[in-house]
Amino acid sequence: MPFGSSGQASLPPVAQHDEHLRQSAWRSICVNLRPIFVVTTKHFPSPRVFVVYYGVTNRHASLNLNHHGETMPPIIPISDAKDYVGQVVTVRGWIKRKTGKGKLLFLRVRDGSGIFQAVAFRPTLGDELFARAKKLTTESSVILTGEIREDSRAPGVPGGYEMDVRDLEIVQIAAPYPIAPKEHGVEFLLDHRHLWLRSDRQWAIQRVRATVIRAIRDWLDDHGFLNVDTPILTPAAGEGTTTLFEIDYHGTPAYLAQTGQLYNEANIFAFGKVYCFGPTFRAEKSKTRRHLQEFWMVEPEIAFCHLDELLEIEEQFVSYIVQRTLRERAEELALLGRDTSRLEQVVPPFPRLRYDDAVSMIHEAAAAGVTVPPKDEPLPPLPWGEDFGAPHETYIASQFEKPVFVTHYPTAAKAFYMEPDPERPEVCLSADLLAPEGYGEITGGSERMSDPEKLLAAIRREGLPEDAFDWYLDLRQYGSVPHSGFGLGVERTVAWITGIKNVREAIAFPRVLGRIRP
RNA sequence: UCCACCGUAGCUCAAUUGGCAGAGCAGCCGGCUGUUAACCGGCUGGUUCCUGGUUCGAGUCCAGGCGGUGGAGCCA
Incomplete structure (x- = not known):
């Protein structure tokens, strides 16, 4: 029962102690979006308010009743504090930080929804409660009741509102907290990831991720794509066998999926436009700011789709993600210190650049002695046919205001299933989307090979196990069509939008090389 | 796998040519009516990553190992 009372089926009467409590009750009723019916009676047995309700959402204040069925101040999330100025409310959360000045204590409180400041003043709180408040340590859990007031000096998210504490209940005094309000090393923070998540910065990042x-x-749901998820336990590689995590499938070797794409290709023949979304696994020995062993990827796949249509889908999709996040997470991005001016420009169309032209740009830049951040090392040359290194991606991306598509990569440098350009088979109908500001490749996609003969030849050329791909080849026997798809890495996208330096902060419990705890 | 750098208090870091192991923060005690990583006074806190070597003497020099960070390759 969402009101936090006993859960009994009968409706609790609400005592009408005073005008203030009555207003609090009304207030909690009014903020609930679900239908609520209120009856007042003047006679039975004394003046009462009866509340009829159902389905109260957790997002809003709930009516707070004590054991006697009497109204208590409503329990509110900190994010709603601005709606309760002048009213007495209860907030449940954790102490981020405590500062003070004699008879005055400032408690920075977080409850998951937001952060604000609770002010404990000895003359109004009383000596006993004030002494209790002074005992609070960092991360102690508390239930605070007091009046919300507006004050421009009050910090927080959203700032400008604070609580004048009238009552407090200590749930637990926290042990000395290892993470101090100062700089820490990476190893220490990752060892304490379970606690690090409580920091302002990590809180903001995970809210952006959501x-x-x-x-x-x-x-995707609004544009005709059906969510059809693909298996994580798989019998064969998606793209080569060196980067797979092998597991024991009841005596048979199996692998954690590094892509759902091959299954996506089966699904389009049943559902037209599909996407899968879930964790993927790469056992790469990569220790860089852009790599995780386990990361989340969304992979749309579309039947009857050529490369040019795919690029239009991608630019609409990525723009929507960026613009919606800017709109809904402005406070979090501000807390992270993100300069959003570059992100505001992320609207269709995105520039398109062929691999050939990208190589020419790199040659000219290398000849001119261009250097690339972060270390300002000279841009290395790039022989035609090789895939970009990180400095090449950074340089190309830096030449454009928006994310840029690089298309028509050399066929030999890309996965076996990509369709060669019919006019020029040494390049394929592929496209990578490079994010600005050095965040690298955030999507990779292509038109897929639809001809069964060519696909079989490609599988043999790569030396892949033919029998593992029998069903994949089979797809091309029954109504094969041109089709295309791409994958977007969630952590890289979150890192780019939030402006954080390393993808490991974009997921709650990152799996990086050499670390499996916590 | 390769390259570079790093390992000293719970945390972030000092320690001169090889010569007494130090500070700030956190914690504890006391003070302060508007703090924003407050401030003031006091207290507590050490296997200097490990093993061995050189030396009268090693945090410091040498050898090996372990752990970490960044990057390369590869990738989203």
Whole structure:
């Protein structure tokens, strides 16, 4: 029962102690979006308010009743504090930081929804409660009741509102907290990731991530894509066998999926436009700011789709994700210190650049002695046919205001299933989307090979196990069509939008090379 | 796998040519009515990553190992 009372089926009467409590009750009723019916009676047995309700959402204040069925101040999330100025409310959370000045204590409190300051003043709180408040340590859990007031000096998210504490209940006094409000090393923070998540910065990043994921699903669901998820335990590689995590499948070797794409290709023949979304696994020995062993990827796949249509889908999709996040997570991005001016420009169309032209740009830049951040090392030359290194990606991306598509990579440098350009088979109908500001490749996609003979030849050329791909080849026997798809890495996208330096902060519990705890 | 750098208090870091192991923060005690990583006074806190070597003497020099960070390759 969401009101936090005993859960009994009968409706609790609300005592009408005073005008203030009555207003609090009304207030909590009014903020609930779900239908609520209120009856007042003047006679039975004394003046009472009866509340009829159902389905109260957790997002809003709930009516707070004590054991006697009497109204208590409503329990609110900190994010709603601005709606309760002048009213007495209860907030449940954790102490981020405590500062003070004699008879005055400032408690920075977070509850997951937001951060604000609670002010404990000895003359109004009383000596006993004030002494209790002074005992609070960092990360102690508390239930605070007091009046919300507006004050421009009050810090927080959203700032400008604070609580004048009238009552407090200590749930637990926290042990000395290892993470101090100062700089820490990476190893220490990753060892304490379970606690590090409580920091302002990590809180903001995970809230952005949730919005990015919501935007991904909403856009695809609203554009005719069906979510059909693909297996994580798989019998064969998606793209080569060196980077797979092998597991024991009841005596048979199996692998954690590094892509859902091959299954996506089966699904389009049943559902037309599909996407899968989940964790993928790469056992690469990569220790860079852009790599995780386990990361989340959304992979749309579309039947009857050529490369040019795919690029239009991608630019609409990525723009929507960025613009919606800017709109809904402005406070979090501000907390992270993100300069959003570059992100505001992320709207279709994105520039398109052929691999050939990218190589020419790199040659000219290398000849001119251009250097690339972060170390300002000279741009290395790039022989035609090789894939870009990180400095090449950074340089190309830096030449454009928006994300840029690089298309028509050399066929030999790309995965076996990519369709060669019919006019020029040494390049394929592929496209990578490079994010600005050095965040690298955020999507990779292509038109897929639809001809069964050519696909079989490609599998043999790569030396892949033919029998593992029998069903994949089979797809091309029954109504094969041109089709295309791409994958977008969630952590790289979140890192780019939030402006963080390393993808490991974009996921709650990152799996990086050499680390499996916590 | 390769390259570079790093390892000293719970954390971030000092320690001169090889010569007494130090500070700030956190924690504890006391003070302060508007703090924003407050401030003031006091206290507590050490296997200097490990093993061996050189030396009268090693945090410091040498050898080997372990751990970490960044990058390369590869990738989203």
